[in-house]
Amino acid sequence: MDEDQPISSRGPQFDELLGGDESIPPSVVVNDFLEARITEIEALSSVIENPTQFASRKDFPRHLRRRAMSHNVKRIPKRIRGLHESLREKSNTREGPNKVPRRKWRRRPRELLKEYNRRQRKFIWLETHIWHAKRFHMVEKWGYKLPYRPCDKNYRACYRASAEHCLLQDFSYLNCIELRGDFHCIIEGLKCHTSDRTGNTFDSRL
Structure with a gap:
């Protein structure tokens, strides 16, 4: 921070003694302050009273101390997996959803067709959607996913093609x-x- 800068211009100030618009109260009502944070105090008290709840995490290798352990018990080393399962049963929590199927399973023709139909429930895809989606900015219009403008700067090339050769454009979204x-x-x-x-x-x- 630039020390030559005046205090009032270094950012928002809340103390009127430092150039702000608000004054800091000289005292705090303890009951109101504690009432707003009673849940935090209760959570802290429960952790202090039951320190064994997180004791098993200290035995994790440093590269395994991640939040994923809470969702998939199979990520936990076998020597402390039993303790973690018992703690999970006491806390009445269950594991999260199963892992995503591997890519080979998801790329089956039946699954690809199902995913293709799912992704165009709201807006219909053109036959050339995959080709355009890789090269154009797409917009949702008239119930279709339509290419709006290209990602590359090829306006001059398109003009030359339309003037001297030919230029194809998918108008299959137009109906009679x-x-x-x-x-x-x-x-x-x-x-x-x-x-x-x-x-x-x-x-x-x-």
């Missing part, structure tokens, strides 16, 4: 709508949504 009824009534209804001042309308070819 069939309107049935009297032809002139349909045209009159659709004319309400267009204006001849902006270009061709539905009846421009009639």
